[in-house]
Amino acid sequence: MWILDNKIYVVGIGPGAYEQMTMRAAEALRRCDVIVGYTVYVELVKEHFANKRFLTTPMKKEIERCRLAFEEANKGYTVAMICSGDAGVYGMSGLMLEIGQEYPHVEVEVIPGVTAANGGAAVLGAPLIHDFAVISLSDLLTPWEKIEKRLLCASEADFVICLYNPSSKKRHDYLQKACDLMMRSKDPDTVCGTVSNIGREGETFRVMTLKELRDTGVDMFTTVYIGNSQTKMLNGKMVTPRGYIHG
């Protein structure tokens, strides 16, 4: 019996275009035989990596996607599981390490990437300069009460808040509900921003107040930022100061 000593890289490819990937991530993809991922992300990198086998699974098939990666590693291939942004923020690295328990001879290495929070922040200006909270509005795997509590507590403590998954077909009013909750502690004039298609074609951003955000429609490709009490609009950009004391 052979002991195969194979490896899976779980790679965050950054928020969009190939150039937003780290050099370390690109090197890991070059070393692979097989690249596994959600169809959309595989399309983003495909042209840059010749002679690879690409395996895709649709959205919501995350567990199957992980098993597919481990099965390929089991056959002796070096595998990359790619995720948009960072694999460790609402990404696949956790599930890969969990399922990896069943494949103890496969080494899993997580390679970080620029997550949407940071990619979008750079587009908007500098909203996340001070303490911030990242909250997903998706209640697929999290009870809404838990999300609600986080929105309330993060607002009460004057965190800058970054929202992932602010909307979907089934959850078209969640951002509105979230804004109402945050306005219990945050001023309706708090500076907010949205960024869509971060690092991709059609990238756009908007800066507005919290009460305007409440009535703004967003899609699932949008990341939303709610400032803290010090956040201001500067030349159309969203900027949070470094602190509360002068400096």
Add this chain to the structure above:
Amino acid sequence: MWILDNKIYVVGIGPGAYEQMTMRAAEALRRCDVIVGYTVYVELVKEHFANKRFLTTPMKKEIERCRLAFEEANKGYTVAMICSGDAGVYGMSGLMLEIGQEYPHVEVEVIPGVTAANGGAAVLGAPLIHDFAVISLSDLLTPWEKIEKRLLCASEADFVICLYNPSSKKRHDYLQKACDLMMRSKDPDTVCGTVSNIGREGETFRVMTLKELRDTGVDMFTTVYIGNSQTKMLNGKMVTPRGYIHG
């Protein structure tokens, strides 16, 4: 009179080694005449960029460093201001946009990088898979009461918490104080982790409980992670599940 149309890139170089930079960040540095930064970060990139002028200022001289960058741009040079991690997380992008108000003819472009939270998370496993809060324990520009409130609220709402600047010479007991505050809501057995020298020589990580973390000494090169109620230790790694509902 000429209208100079010059540019400053504010570049996050990632958590450590050159390879942790995005390709876009490296391209921006190649396009520059002058690279400005804190001495330590300039040393990290220097060897990879020949024929550049490097200007450094020591720590705590951030405002002077920004002015230095704008003055160089004013002279007609293309300038990069580099920051470790992401320029938008406790970094220089905010201050650059603020001081940029005085230099309206200089274009400022922020290029995101992998911040310590994500870089360290990849080393530890997958601690930030679900909603998280990032809090700096430095009270240089933030009243301690504000930091205290954030620690309490984030714990109460069961966020994973990532701490920046957990210690310094003057603040050797701040992590202990923070742990005591978080233990008002979080179980003392909550899975926690620390990562030092992320992406650099001497990178190390440890996984432990919150009550063990309380009595652990950390230095200023350490990033600290406190899990949520679901975070577990898997094969010595720190892993937060994707949600609260099975899946």
